[in-house]
Amino acid sequence: MTDVARVAGLLRSAYESGTPVPPLRGDLLPVGDVDAAYAVQQAQVADWLAAGRRRVGAKIGLTSPAVQQAFGVYQPDFGVLFADMAVPDGGEVDLGGLIQPRVEAEVAFVLGADLPFERVTVADVIRATDHILPAVEIVDSRIAGWDISIVDTVADNASSGLFVLGNQPRRLSDVDLRVAGMVLEQAGEPVSVGAGAACLGNPVHAVAWLAQTLAAAGSPLAAGDVVLSGALGPMVSVTPGAAYEARISGLGSVRVCFGTREEA
Template structure:
């Protein structure tokens, strides 16, 4: 959760004020206006400065970082926000659910769900200089995943700095059972069918995530390594959506069926 202070436009005090606003929005379920409404010059570096302060508040309150998520890993999403690179945020222990879980509807503000491939690392990775081949070697388990994305920003009116600050709009993740894939399995070609309440609503394949989900791991290791952060053994790496996010409403059931990885299911509770 580091940022380059030489490239940050806001002060430490301002970053802390904004992080506190996001922290309270998470606690109360009341969204806040976009930071970029009043400060349109805020950029990705400012977002990470705020994110760092928010993570400090969350971990001080007892949560722990158990991995990282990458967002904006598809070209259409990058184009939508006018960037040429993914973003990232922490995965918090309190937001990880088992397969088939019912998540409380009241825990989120404006949730959407997306299917993705999730890795668990068997050995540490520290960049810079991590190759895709090295990332593949470090992966010990692969899982089907459903990420709930949520925004503490009003009406999803996010620009890049807003979503980065807000933990890359991370809400929660539901994990399928871990799978050990053979060495010759190409995760780019793993297909997925996604349904809501029994109706097919999206399809995708691993290659939607930066061309190769393992490349997402290498990218994360290298970006974090520039700031002295190591991806540790046992950490989860969420590699990004394989399709456009689908809005959730109470009572919905979502199922993602993956080739080789099996099925992961999520129910959204009524409250």
């Protein structure tokens, strides 16, 4: 049986020390035991909430074939977003609070209605979405060398770090997300390209998957939640001192800068 408290404690120590831990799969988490991994995630979430952090939504991971192939993981996962993870558009991130960050461009959904159904349709997601925004997710891993399997990343709150939202909302009905092109640039040069179809065929499909998964678990998405729907292309390792700008057709752009390690 998995010692949930022990594994959660190891990850908490990695957060506090900035030193990653070896892969969890094997002795600490049975290979492929996703339920045990989510139990570890939930234990950490409970601790964070008790410490005063505010939940503001959820993130979906492992939706892009490029990202799945990179880690040998072929199913999506999810984690929890907190208010203190949000970075303003154009803001600078202190690398001292991260271990081995990477960036990826996504579409963020902001819900205007609850999604409590265990069977969620695309129409349900469309009706429930108040607006969408371009987003950059700054993913991070407490697992050394990003040597992750599905159980490693799930336990680690889906390799969450920070997130940046654009500030020009769009109506979902005004954008065909399946064919929306994405380019992520560093110093004006493309470092990742993709499209909405890379995210489970359409980011709306990813949100529908998450909504019914969370409803079945008894913690459904609610009005006001922010949902990061998943990467539209390959993730990119962060270069200290660099700035990254994601452009998504029909949605506009969002930008984030990073400090240097010396400054951190």
